[in-house]
Amino acid sequence: MPKKTVLISGVNGQLGQKVKQALKSCDNINVLGIDMDQMDIVSRRQVEAKLQEIQPDVLINCSAYTAVDNAENEKEMALKVNQKGPLVLAEKCKMFNTFLIHISTDYVFSGEGFRPYIENDPIRPVNFYGETKALGEESIQKTYENAIIIRTAWLYSEFGKNFVKTMLRLGKERKQLGVIDDQVGSPTYAGDLADAIKTITSQYVAGEDFSRGIYHFTNEGVCSWFDFALKIQQTANNRVKVNPIPTSDYPTPAKRPYYSVLDKRKIKNQFHLAIPHWEDSLAKCIDLLEE
Ligand SMILES: NC(=O)c1ccc[n+]([C@@H]2O[C@H](COP(=O)([O-])OP(=O)(O)OC[C@H]3O[C@@H](n4cnc5c(N)ncnc54)[C@H](OP(=O)(O)O)[C@@H]3O)[C@@H](O)[C@H]2O)c1
Incomplete structure (x- = not known):
């Protein structure tokens, strides 16, 4: 059977790099990665030219404007990348009949719930990025229609800037x-999300x-940022004392959800996924970071 071509946009981001690593082990897939310098996702001309040239069977969009606090002041830029970008990708994937996998966030919910959010719960974004x-x-x-959207949360990996790397420092x-x-919420190791994307x-x-449409993916288990930080320091054998504080003691420009646990039954059932617990993936x- 001829190899299928998969294009990853935002390949230099923390998720993009893990998706590329994961797909490299697939014999029947030719993986190509691209970033902003070669294809700005908000440019119809650039996206069409790249899809015309590469003719991918699947496009995995790991590109996004991800600076949550800056988004409150850089509204135009955040909106362009996170709204127009996906629109352009959807239009062009439709033109070339390319299956689209897009990544979204738990911040589309209000964070005021008391049970894990399911995919069709009403959305009410907590901040401008959301x-x-x-x-x-x-x-x-x-x-x-030939697209799936995976909402995830609290993402980290060996690459880029993230909570785990900040806490270790x-x-x-x-x-x-x-x-x-x-x-x-539930931490998500980008390597596990990349494995799920590889399965799909x-x-x-x-x-x-x-089924096409929206799916939720995080690691198993629920914790607070304090629990997460404590586990990071214990795992790394750091002697720093971690103290719990309320949100009111750490004001940020963008509001954060209090409760952002996502229900993962749909993705687990549909794709027969066994998702690791966040502590094991951490x-x-x-x-890997200490290697
Ligand atoms: N990080 C989290 O905690 C979190 C939580 C929930 C959901 N998510 C979602 O997960 C996905 C991956 O996030 P991540 O943490 O891997 O992000 P990331 O590390 O910030 O990577 C994003 C990538 O997108 C690229 N990019 C930005 N604007 C672009 C444009 N106009 N055209 C093409 N590429 C562009 C960036 O390139 P430059 O570096 O050159 O700007 C970067 O390579 C995103 O959709 C994000 O919204 C993240």
């Missing part, structure tokens, strides 16, 4: 740290049938 991501989801859903620099204990991509290229990531 609003732009919700508009991106809507743009794809209105434009192109602070754990070595400081004697004490205050970390928020009244916001709960492999099933698509094998011609298997599955240990794996810290091992």
